[in-house]
Structures are given as structure tokens and as C-alpha cells.
Amino acid sequence: MITVYCFSGSGHSLAVSKELSKLLDCEIRPIDNKTTTEDTAVVVFPVYCQNIPKPVKRFLKGLEAKYVALIATYGKISYGNVLYEAQKLLHGQVIAGAYIPMGHTFLDGDCEFDATQLLPIVRRIQAPRQAVIPKTVKNPLADIFPGLRSRIGVKIKRGDNCCSCGHCERSCPVGAIRNGRIHSQCIRCLRCVTNCPQKALQYKNSRILDTYLNSYRKEEYVLYL
Ligand SMILES: Cc1cc2nc3c(=O)[nH]c(=O)nc-3n(C[C@H](O)[C@H](O)[C@H](O)COP(=O)(O)O)c2cc1C
Numbered sequence: 001m002i003t004v005y006c007f008s009g010s011g012h013s014l015a016v017s018k019e020l021s022k023l024l025d026c027e028i029r030p031i032d033n034k035t036t037t038e039d040t041a042v043v044v045f046p047v048y049c050q051n052i053p054k055p056v057k058r059f060l061k062g063l064e065a066k067y068v069a070l071i072a073t074y075g076k077i078s079y080g081n082v083l084y085e086a087q088k089l090l091h092g093q094v095i096a097g098a099y100i101p102m103g104h105t106f107l108d109g110d111c112e113f114d115a116t117q118l119l120p121i122v123r124r125i126q127a128p129r130q131a132v133i134p135k136t137v138k139n140p141l142a143d144i145f146p147g148l149r150s151r152i153g154v155k156i157k158r159g160d161n162c163c164s165c166g167h168c169e170r171s172c173p174v175g176a177i178r179n180g181r182i183h184s185q186c187i188r189c190l191r192c193v194t195n196c197p198q199k200a201l202q203y204k205n206s207r208i209l210d211t212y213l214n215s216y217r218k219e220e221y222v223l224y225l
């Protein structure tokens with residue numbers, strides 16, 4: 001059986017997962033803390049500060065799959081060494097890896113991507129064979145308190161139109177919202193901002209982060225088979 005596992009903050013990795021589930025005619029499941037046993041797992045997730053998001057790291061360590069395809073979406077800035085690091089956490093055989101350039105969460109990036117980029121991955125999943133994901137260059141500063149850097153760089157504010165429905169609290173992937181307050185476990189995935197039915201949550205980047213985000217863009221699609 002093939003299953004697409006998805007972690008997504010602002011919907012980009014979810015858009016890729018939906019396309020893959022259509023092409024592979026299989027189910028999408030959210031990445032959670034449960035240990036999972038699969039024949040083939042396609043794991044789709046975003047790059048956060050050139051790292052694997054914490055919930056995804058936990059998931060990969062517990063994943064029991066014969067074959068794994070790894071797909072990382074990134075905001076056209078940098079992807080570090082994420083796929084190589086993900087490969088190291090796995091028990092199963094990696095059969096494909098890809099970095100897909102998309103809009104950046106902190107720049108209201110849209111979910112558009114070139115769906116033809118998924119076709120060679122789909123073909124490999126249908127006829128599995130070991131892939132080689134080499135080590136790439138990662139900025140050494142990327143590992144210095146990535147979560148704290150995101151929290152300093154991006155502030156989230158709750159407006160008066162919040163109706164206390166609790167949706168944000170229930171859907172936060174790291175349980176960072178309690179009694180309406182965002183705590184320090186927050187990884188700034190912006191899922192709460194994206195999915196608030198009242199649009200009551202707003203985020204604002206620091207000026208330094210905005211300058212950084214607008215200084216450099218790359219449109220690099222990378223495929224490892
Ligand atoms: C906390 C955080 C850190 C990010 N770090 C990077 C990064 O290091 N390099 C990059 O190119 N994009 C970065 N991005 C942008 C996301 O990787 C990109 O927008 C991705 O497609 C978001 O996927 P999602 O909507 O499924 O969460 C970051 C986004 C967030 C929220």
C-alpha cells in the first residue's frame with residue numbers, strides 16, 4: 001500500500017500532497033506522533049530554517065516503511081541538507097527525494113508549483129529502486145536556535161474578532177496554544193493563522209527578516225532518484 005504523509009503549515013506541502021495522492025490514487029494522512037507501518041510512505045513537508053520541522057523529525061524516526069519517498073517544499077531561499085538528514089533518520093529504503101520551490105510562508109506565498117515535477121517521482125514509486133541523496137551545503141548558523149530565531153522574526157497577534165472557537169488550539173502541531181495564548185514551543189508554522197475561520201490571527205515579520213527574505217530568491221527544483 002502507498003500512503004502520502006503530510007506536514008503543512010501554510011498549505012504548500014498539502015497542495016503537493018493532494019496532487020501526489022491524485023496521481024498515485026492513494027490516501028493522504030497527516031503526520032502525527034503515532035508510529036506507522038507502511039509498504040511505501042511518501043513524506044511531504046516544508047523546510048524550516050534549513051531544518052526538518054520537529055514534528056516531522058519525530059515522525060521519520062518512528063516510521064516503519066519498506067520504501068520511502070521524501071519531498072521537501074521550500075520558500076526559494078535555502079534547503080540546507082534537509083533530505084540527507086531525513087534519510088539518516090529512516091529505517092526504510094529511500095527511493096526518491098525532491099526539493100520543490102514554492103512561495104514562502106512569511107511572504108504570503110501562494111501554493112503554486114509545477115506539478116510535472118512530481119511525475120518522475122510517481123514513476124519511481126510505482127517501480128521502486130534505491131535512490132542516493134548526497135550531503136549538500138548547509139549554513140552552519142542554521143542550527144543555532146532555529147525556533148527562537150523564527151519566534152523573534154515573526155510575531156503573531158490575535159484580533160478582537162476571535163470567537164474562541166478553539167480551532168487553532170486543536171490544530172497546532174506542537175500544542176503551543178493554551179488558553180488562547182501562544183507559548184514558546186511555537187515553531188511559527190502559521191497553521192493557526194492560515195486556518196483561523198475568523199481571520200483573527202495576523203502575523204508580522206521583523207524588518208530584518210523582511211530584508212533577508214526579499215534579498216535572495218532561487219527557483220531550484222532538485223530531484224534525487
Ligand atoms: C518557520 C519557517 C522557516 C522557514 N525556513 C525556510 C528556509 O530556511 N528556507 C526556505 O527556502 N524557506 C523557508 N521557509 C518557507 C517554507 O519552507 C515554504 O514556504 C514551504 O513551502 C511552506 O510549506 P507549508 O505551507 O506546507 O508549511 C520557512 C517557513 C517557515 C514557516
Ligand code: SF4
Pocket residue numbers: 158161162163164165166167168169195196197198199200201
Ligand atoms: S481559530 Fe481563530 S477564532 Fe478560533 S480561537 Fe483561534 S484565533 Fe480565535
Ligand code: SF4
Pocket residue numbers: 171172173174175176177182185186187188189190191192193
Ligand atoms: S501556535 Fe505556532 S506552532 Fe502552533 S499552529 Fe500557530 S504558528 Fe504553528
